[in-house]
Amino acid sequence: MPELPEVETTRRGVRAAIVGRAVTAFDLREPRLRWRVEPTLARELVGQRVHDVRRRAKYLLIDLDRGSLIAHLGMSGSLRVMPAGSPRLLHDHYDLMLDSGQCLRFNDPRRFGSLLWCTGPVEEHPLLAALGPEPLEDAFTPGYLAARAKRRKAAVKQYLMDQHVVVGVGNIYASEALFRAGVRPRRAAGRIKPAEWQRIVAAVRQVLGEAIRQGGTTLRDYVNADGTPGYFRQKLFVYERAGEPCRRCRTPIRHLVQGQRSTYFCPECQK
């Protein structure tokens, strides 16, 4: 999916167009997302006003009068703002119609995305309650990561991708952050040194921050709220660059598989 920078870019892109607007209709063309979306949701949403659009981890939270929509983009999803009635394309699964004449439209070829309706405190929703800290906030520190990693044998790359440890880091940015930190992805999390945790925290913050500034990374499906792709792909050091020369030392980038996900690293720059 869309990792944190893509979700954050989407949040910023949709916010101004939907906050303060009232929902006039909810058109559900395909309820079979990650979890089935009940068609009766339309009746609930119509008439409610949008108060805010927030992000927690890779979830977008759309706060309405009587609850929040929890939207996830899965691997291939995107949310765009466009005039209501724009021609529908394949895999356009729902439209949230607004009193401005615009709509929020969700497209997701693989249907791993989700849309949930939550009344009550959204932070306490079962999907959100146990998530780790936000990587761009103060609770994400080298000390925290080190303490939680004690005796953990999991590879540091998989540890960083564990949303209960820290949120928002997915397959692309895990490889990229470890490259920038100079740490090999297969090292056991429990054996990473304090100085390395320092570099990892700095690298995660830096790579996510830069990616947000570039509007995220588009590999295949992802587009921003206005339909444009993200430009961070050009800044990737290792991801999908197996066999190509390291941009720092010219050593060929290596590929391996961890937990059925591709990992990329430079054997010279990362120890």
Next chain:
DNA sequence: ATGGGCACCTGGCTGC
């Protein structure tokens, strides 16, 4: 608790 593997889906590319 922690770790590994599978499942959910479609589409694009590769190689025979």
Next chain:
DNA sequence: TGCAGCCAGGTGCCCA
């Protein structure tokens, strides 16, 4: 040209 096989920004769930 056709088709099988493999791969893809995620993550919940079941099992050891």
